[in-house]
Amino acid sequence: MAAPLTPSMGNPLSNPPSNPLGERFKESPSQTAGPYVHIGCTPNFLGIEGVYPEDLGTRMITGNPDGERITIKGRVIDGAGNALKDALIEVWQADAAGKFAGRGGAEGFAGWGRSPGDMTTGEFTFETVKPGRVPAPDGRPQAPHVTFWIVARGINLGLHTRMYFADEEAANAEDPILTRIEHQSRVPTLLAKKEGGAYRFDIHLQGENETIFFDI
Amino acid sequence: MTNGFTARDRAWHPPALTPLYKTSVARSPRFAPIGAATSLSEETGPVFGHDMLGAKDNDLITNFAAPGEMAIGPRILVQGRVRDEFGRPVPHCLLEVWQANAGGRYRHKKEGYLAPLDPNFGGCGRCITDENGFYEFRTVKPGPYPWPNGPDDWRPAHIHVSVFGHGFAQRLITQMYFEGDPMIWQCPIVGTIPTREAIETLVARLDRAGSIPMDALCYRFDITLRGRRQTMFENRMEGM
Numbered sequence: 172m173a174a175p176l177t178p179s180m181g182n183p184l185s186n187p188p189s190n191p192l193g194e195r196f197k198e199s200p201s202q203t204a205g206p207y208v209h210i211g212c213t214p215n216f217l218g219i220e221g222v223y224p225e226d227l228g229t230r231m232i233t234g235n236p237d238g239e240r241i242t243i244k245g246r247v248i249d250g251a252g253n254a255l256k257d258a259l260i261e262v263w264q265a266d267a268a269g270k271f272a273g274r275g276g277a278e279g280f281a282g283w284g285r286s287p288g289d290m291t292t293g294e295f296t297f298e299t300v301k302p303g304r305v306p307a308p309d310g311r312p313q314a315p316h317v318t319f320w321i322v323a324r325g326i327n328l329g330l331h332t333r334m335y336f337a338d339e340e341a342a343n344a345e346d347p348i349l350t351r352i353e354h355q356s357r358v359p360t361l362l363a364k365k366e367g368g369a370y371r372f373d374i375h376l377q378g379e380n381e382t383i384f385f386d387i
Numbered sequence: 388m389t390n391g392f393t394a395r396d397r398a399w400h401p402p403a404l405t406p407l408y409k410t411s412v413a414r415s416p417r418f419a420p421i422g423a424a425t426s427l428s429e430e431t432g433p434v435f436g437h438d439m440l441g442a443k444d445n446d447l448i449t450n451f452a453a454p455g456e457m458a459i460g461p462r463i464l465v466q467g468r469v470r471d472e473f474g475r476p477v478p479h480c481l482l483e484v485w486q487a488n489a490g491g492r493y494r495h496k497k498e499g500y501l502a503p504l505d506p507n508f509g510g511c512g513r514c515i516t517d518e519n520g521f522y523e524f525r526t527v528k529p530g531p532y533p534w535p536n537g538p539d540d541w542r543p544a545h546i547h548v549s550v551f552g553h554g555f556a557q558r559l560i561t562q563m564y565f566e567g568d569p570m571i572w573q574c575p576i577v578g579t580i581p582t583r584e585a586i587e588t589l590v591a592r593l594d595r596a597g598s599i600p601m602d603a604l605c606y607r608f609d610i611t612l613r614g615r616r617q618t619m620f621e622n623r624m625e626g627m
Contacts, residue, residue: 202401308425325411
């Protein structure tokens with residue numbers, strides 16, 4: 172039996188009443204987040220208090236979800252070797268079972284985090300759980316990974332990258348994205364290593380160890 | 388069905404390296420980004436409920452002001468819709484906005500412009516679109532200001548907007564400009580966008596029908612996010 176054609180999804184001829192002719196629109200062009208992104212996204216961090224009770228994305232673990240507790244630390248480093256102190260770093264990931272918040276993910280796990288970085292060192296920290304494996308579009312399992320999105324002054328379009336785990340060698344070796352990267356010598360830029368109890372993931376915007384970014 | 392998001396049109400967005408906007412030079416990747424189809428990791432994203440909003444979150448005129456006080460400056464409403472590339476409304480979508488005060492000064496430690504702070508203006512606000520993708524917030528019109536790039540570069544009046552959408556692939560930060568501002572066309576940051584046609588989509592239009600008489604003018608600013616592909620033919624049969 173054919174699947175029912177629902178008006179909201181799946182039917183190429185279906186348009187909402189507000190767009191009966193099926194007109195197409197261009198995505199709003201990106202502009203840099205600028206030097207003052209923290210005013211809008213983490214005002215309490217800056218000392219703008221009393222507007223919001225707390226900055227969004229401060230806590231990824233809000234309850235007691237299953238999974239290994241991990242800490243991710245890193246910096247965003249420019250072409251001159253300096254750590255950015257005006258960046259905003261966001262992460263999005265599955266829970267320990269490979270499920271996303273809002274799609275059957277574990278209670279007490281937001282899956283989303285946001286960090287303005289440390290005021291003096293620029294280092295970001297995320298307290299989270301180690302993600303499980305998530306299927307690729309063709310159904311193959313992807314290696315455990317955390318999606319990163321980086322914006323800052325001087326970055327014209329938010330940068331997408333992924334942090335994989337260096338200690339997941341078998342999963343990484345069959346990951347559909349990692350295995351099809353042409354310059355395999357660059358893959359280590361996506362691998363976080365455990366150092367002193369935390370996974371370290373430094374993001375190099377350019378230079379010898381330029382991190383792989385994705386057009387995804 | 389797990390149809391992915393449309394590919395981003397990178398010729399429409401600013402490139403990473405735009406030397407006239409000097410800070411981009413040391414912060415732009417030199418390698419091309421690697422293309423990949425979206426997976427669940429990008430097709431899902433954080434969800435924010437209307438219940439997280441405070442009563443004044445979308446009112447920058449009062450959300451930082453002392454009781455009974457208001458921010459100084461031309462009072463404006465900003466209204467618009469968030470839709471996707473297929474024209475579908477994007478409901479329940481979080482928008483965060485930030486801006487300078489009416490004198491062009493940000494409330495930030497690293498801000499060096501001599502224009503004064505407004506004690507009743509913090510400069511941040513947020514709202515979530517309704518069922519139809521509609522949003523609004525109230526603020527004062529920000530002032531233009533000089534910034535360290537060239538010896539005499541000025542930003543046009545603008546409001547920064549962060550938009551979430553429903554999937555992390557849709558995540559977007561952009562800026563809203565004001566109709567009729569001659570400084571738009573002299574700004575190196577605006578100029579990172581390759582075409583005038585694209586820039587025009589970031590210019591909010593004065594909407595006389597939306598104004599509140601004797602109170603506030605209204606600007607209309609619609610936002611478009613990447614669309615989720617609509618086809619029954621996305622999922623390939625086994626072995627193909």
